[in-house]
Amino acid sequence: MNKITNFIITDIIKNKIIIIYTVILALFSWSVLSLEDNTAKAMLSLLNIILLAVPLMAVIFSTIYMYNSSEFIELLVSQPIKRKTIWLSHFAGLSISLSIAFILGIGLPIVVYSPDAAGFSILLMGLFITPIFIAIAMLCSILARDKARGIGIAIMVWLFLSLIYDGIVLYLMFQFADYPIEKPMVIMSALNPIDLARIMVLLKVDVSALMGYTGAIFKQIFGSQIGWIISLGLLTFWIVIPMWFSLIKFKNKDL
Amino acid sequence: MIRIEGLKKSFGKSEVLKDINLQLKRGQCIGLIGPNACGKTTLIKSILSMVLPNDGTIYFDQKSIAGDETYKNKIGYMPQIGRYPENMSIIQVIDMIKSIRQFDGQTDEELWVAFGLEQAKHKKMRTLSGGTTQKVSATLAFLFSPDVLILDEPTAGLDPLASEILREKIIMERQKGKLILITSHLLNELDDLLTDVIYMQDGKIVFFKNTDELLAMSNHGRISKAIGHYIKSAAV
Numbered sequence: 001m002n003k004i005t006n007f008i009i010t011d012i013i014k015n016k017i018i019i020i021y022t023v024i025l026a027l028f029s030w031s032v033l034s035l036e037d038n039t040a041k042a043m044l045s046l047l048n049i050i051l052l053a054v055p056l057m058a059v060i061f062s063t064i065y066m067y068n069s070s071e072f073i074e075l076l077v078s079q080p081i082k083r084k085t086i087w088l089s090h091f092a093g094l095s096i097s098l099s100i101a102f103i104l105g106i107g108l109p110i111v112v113y114s115p116d117a118a119g120f121s122i123l124l125m126g127l128f129i130t131p132i133f134i135a136i137a138m139l140c141s142i143l144a145r146d147k148a149r150g151i152g153i154a155i156m157v158w159l160f161l162s163l164i165y166d167g168i169v170l171y172l173m174f175q176f177a178d179y180p181i182e183k184p185m186v187i188m189s190a191l192n193p194i195d196l197a198r199i200m201v202l203l204k205v206d207v208s209a210l211m212g213y214t215g216a217i218f219k220q221i222f223g224s225q226i227g228w229i230i231s232l233g234l235l236t237f238w239i240v241i242p243m244w245f246s247l248i249k250f251k252n253k254d255l
Numbered sequence: 256m257i258r259i260e261g262l263k264k265s266f267g268k269s270e271v272l273k274d275i276n277l278q279l280k281r282g283q284c285i286g287l288i289g290p291n292a293c294g295k296t297t298l299i300k301s302i303l304s305m306v307l308p309n310d311g312t313i314y315f316d317q318k319s320i321a322g323d324e325t326y327k328n329k330i331g332y333m334p335q336i337g338r339y340p341e342n343m344s345i346i347q348v349i350d351m352i353k354s355i356r357q358f359d360g361q362t363d364e365e366l367w368v369a370f371g372l373e374q375a376k377h378k379k380m381r382t383l384s385g386g387t388t389q390k391v392s393a394t395l396a397f398l399f400s401p402d403v404l405i406l407d408e409p410t411a412g413l414d415p416l417a418s419e420i421l422r423e424k425i426i427m428e429r430q431k432g433k434l435i436l437i438t439s440h441l442l443n444e445l446d447d448l449l450t451d452v453i454y455m456q457d458g459k460i461v462f463f464k465n466t467d468e469l470l471a472m473s474n475h476g477r478i479s480k481a482i483g484h485y486i487k488s489a490a491v
């Protein structure tokens with residue numbers, strides 16, 4: 001497994017896109033953190049960029065990489081290697097290289113400017129969001145044989161989770177504003193990894209006071225230690241479940 | 256060495272393999288022949304578990320291959336159309352497979368030398384012609400001196416010189432008592448290589464016979480003609 005993972009990581013690093021991604025993340029974070037005096041505000045800007053750019057990059061890059069890797073996968077399957085090893089090595093290779101890019105681009109400036117709970121929670125969420133969207137990308141790539149279709153599905157999933165889902169939540173919030181909707185709101189937010197990551201960071205930045213009554217409920221539920229554990233558990237599920245489905249699919253695939 | 260029992264495979268509605276039963280032994284050099292789309296490649300890919308059967312079992316050395324992959328250490332496979340990572344050079348592909356296989360013995364680099372791949376080793380896979388790609392596939396198949404060689408259309412795309420080199424190599428390996436399975440449409444090329452012939456049609460095995468037996472049944476001196484003769488007489 002290590003050999004294939006190593007091989008994939010070197011292959012991805014040779015592909016210059018990952019370096020450009022690192023540089024862009026670094027530019028964003030250095031400029032946001034050095035230009036903004038108010039750290040909390042800077043953190044919020046950074047958070048919004050991260051929650052939009054990181055999943056998009058992870059999902060598109062990984063889907064295309066998996067399609068381009070089909071020859072390599074075919075070659076490996078004819079060799080004495082378990083299919084599970086081949087698939088998990090691809091996941092590990094993609095996760096490690098994109099996570100390194102994230103740590104170099106976002107982690108360094110955060111450690112320099114804001115080495116506090118909020119900063120580290122942003123880092124941690126980025127390190128969850130990256131593999132989550134890689135797992136989703138790998139599932140999309142195995143569900144559709146056609147490349148254009150697979151990439152299309154992957155982008156739709158990203159669009160849904162990062163924009164449309166929020167729209168639906170907002171719509172429901174206005175429609176049912178007269179009812180006690182805090183609990184359902186919490187559940188709905190917890191089911192979307194991007195929303196969940198946003199809430200986890202917001203609670204650490206301590207702007208939840210601005211969010212009113214709903215914010216208080218969020219703080220009550222997610223702010224506790226058990227809340228953190230449950231949230232991290234949910235995020236882990238978002239990695240494990242797509243990965244598990246894609247692995248079953250891959251094990252039964254005819255090449 | 257390889258035993259196939261009741262193998263069935265369909266892609267969607269089309270049944271590609273219909274109840275295949277075979278027993279392949281060490282020392283045989285088998286020609287798997289038949290018209291296009293008769294299921295030859297699917298059968299070969301099933302043996303390599305690249306295609307997973309709907310029904311039936313394949314045994315390698317008495318052990319079912321389902322869920323196992325160690326048996327592939329003993330197989331050298333040359334695909335019909337070799338597909339390789341485009342950005343890798345020839346030598347990188349070879350080195351990668353070597354490191355993945357964890358092979359202890361001496362690798363067999365005869366074909367590497369004979370095909371003159373040493374001079375081209377830094378070329379990227381995507382820049383190679385079809386014939387050179389086939390040479391890389393052949394080198395990889397023979398590299399680890401496997402007990403079983405599975406060659407899918409080995410000479411397609413090779414120039415006559417390279418074809419001849421590959422033929423010589425196949426004959427040498429046959430003499431070492433290996434099991435060799437070759438598919439081809441070009442019967443003439445296989446004439447003096449084979450010990451047995453499997454003829455497939457529409458996903459079924461029409462016959463599996465020793466070449467001597469085939470030759471004895473017709474008075475033609477060549478296997479290719481004898482097969483044609485046999486098919487015609489069977490149809491009548």
